[in-house]
Amino acid sequence: MFSKRKHLPTVALVGLPLVGTCVGVALGAIYPPRNPIDYWPTIGFLGAGFAVVGLLFGVLTWLWMRGRVSAVVALSAIAIPACTFGWFINGKGGRWDNAWWFGLVGFIACVLFFVRSANLIANRDRDARGG
Structure with missing residues (x-):
């Protein structure tokens, strides 16, 4: 095998x-x-x-x-382009109530991605210093 x-x-x-x-x-x-x-x-x-x-x-x-990377970082990195696509398609079609939800989920995914990425970098630097 x-x-x-x-x-x-x-x-x-x-x-x-x-x-x-x-x-x-x-x-x-x-x-x-x-x-x-x-x-x-x-x-x-x-x-x-x-x-x-x-x-x-x-x-x-x-x-x-x-x-x-953690699962949260990986999933939020996938959610960002998916939500952007959903926001664009629904907004272009005039369905702004659906587009608003895609935008909200995409914004939360962006914040989550950057916060967790900063946390991973801080932990890596702390581990490199031996603390």
């Missing part, structure tokens, strides 16, 4: 971005833009965008499984 820990970086850095690319291309094909000229740029941008989200998710999962 192969070691899961040894192959986790490969899955995180290659597998999840490929899955993200497939999801982005599928969304572009299912929901094409109104103007046919914009079809291929839309496919490209959605594929690349979801690949970056997959890469972010994969790297954070890998770091979390190695104990480098």
Whole structure:
């Protein structure tokens, strides 16, 4: 058998971005833009965008499984782009009551991310000094 820990970086850095690319291309094909000229740029941008989200998710999962970041930091880092996307789509569609909730959750995720990251850095510096 192969070691899961040894192959986790490969899955995180290659597998999840490929899955993200497939999801982005599928969304572009299912929901094409109104103007046919914009079809291929839309496919490209959605594929690349979801690949970056997959890469972010994969790297954070890998770091979390190695104990480098806490689950709260990893989940809030994933929630920030997800809430931004939800806020943008709902706001553009005129559904500001839904967009407000996405914005609130995204703001809380940002605050949580920065507070927990600062706490991790402070703990790392304290451990490096031996205290």
